[in-house]
Amino acid sequence: MTSRNIISYSFLILTLVVVQLLFLKNLAVFGQAFGFLYLLGLLVLPRTLRTIPLMVLAFFLGLCIDVFFQTLGMHTSAATCFAFFKHIWLKISSPSGSYEESEELSLSQIGFVRYVSFALPLLFLHSLVFFVADHWGTGTFISVVSKSFFSSVFTFFLTILVQLLFFKRKRGIL
């Protein structure tokens, strides 16, 4: 990664965290679908950032969100899980050689179909871990699954919306 990339990715993640904290805090569509937009920052990072640094980054990103949301540990565990499975899922879901190492994993770079198959299951995993932690011992299985499903779909649409509006078409971000 070049230093220019590092700066632009840091800026992207910082912006997403601020948006998450200020605007998406109490938003829940029909009381079911939460938007975890900050995950977009972890999602688009290219594969040159290996799993270990990605996981550490996700851990502290989740912790940062948790401190403000009063959900200590819940976003942290979910985001760490997300980061751990990102590269594993990439390997499983795509035939070898179909991604370049340094390629940004954004909508415009990898195309819609591959983006869906790559992002949606990971977002679902994150939501599932989050709501299992939230409902631990109290909620029902159905409500955990339905909240996870609708949240991941809603988050998915948010990530697409942000990418269409603010990402440059060909190269780089912002």
Place this chain on the structure above:
Amino acid sequence: MLRIFEFLYKIRTFLLFVLLEFLAVWMIVSNNSPQGAAFFNSSNAWAGKALEKQSEVVQFFSLAEANASLNSENALLKQKLLRHQAQPDSLPLQIDSLLEVRYKFIGARVIANSLRLSQNYITLNKGEKDGVKPGMGVFNSQGVVGRIKSVSENYAVAFSLLNTSLMLSAKIKTSDVFGSIQWNGTTSSEAQLLYVPRHVKVSKGDTILTSGFNAVFPEGILIGQISEVAVNQKDPNYLALTVQLSTDFSRLTYVYLVENPAFQELDSLQNQSVLTND
């Protein structure tokens, strides 16, 4: 030996994953046990300040409403005060210890609030400095709001009533039968009244108040009204009562904190008597 290290090095990613997840789960557990120390919650100075600034902007838009409700409450209190003001009397009366004021009140502003999760918390802008202590009750002019969980120097975090781990002692106004209020995590306007025996006559619309048994809240603070009466499916000895909460949790702005100075004494006395019973 070398092989072991090689093996460990090979699975280092997985090991780090397990370690981080373990840390996260430990945080969840320590945050959710009521006695557990809260480390990085939003009552810490930085997060508190940021949340306070945010709430200042957001709450600006509901100032008119907050003013109106404070005003109407003021009027009500004035009316009550007038009734209680002592008339000049020639008869000297010893002040009765029964009428002694037992509770202390503190006003506070809500700076962060959530209602969509199953463990919801409220952050308030008063802390240790202002005399807030863990365990104090929180309510506003509409009804019961929650209970203080942890306190830092300038801020405090409270369990919302919309937190599945909080239980409050409540009673039905007409019959004085008591039970426990607990939220089941589904709708933010309804809670459950538990442990009311089946023989009790309950009807829709009955008022539910705090009972004063747990010494956190003074007796008679409004909780809500019964909206549904059914027999408990799991345990047919009890009724399953749904209570429409009187507090609108989506619009909390100003709240009161209440402390019972005798709480420690009462609590230790009750603990003692439980010990001698068994």
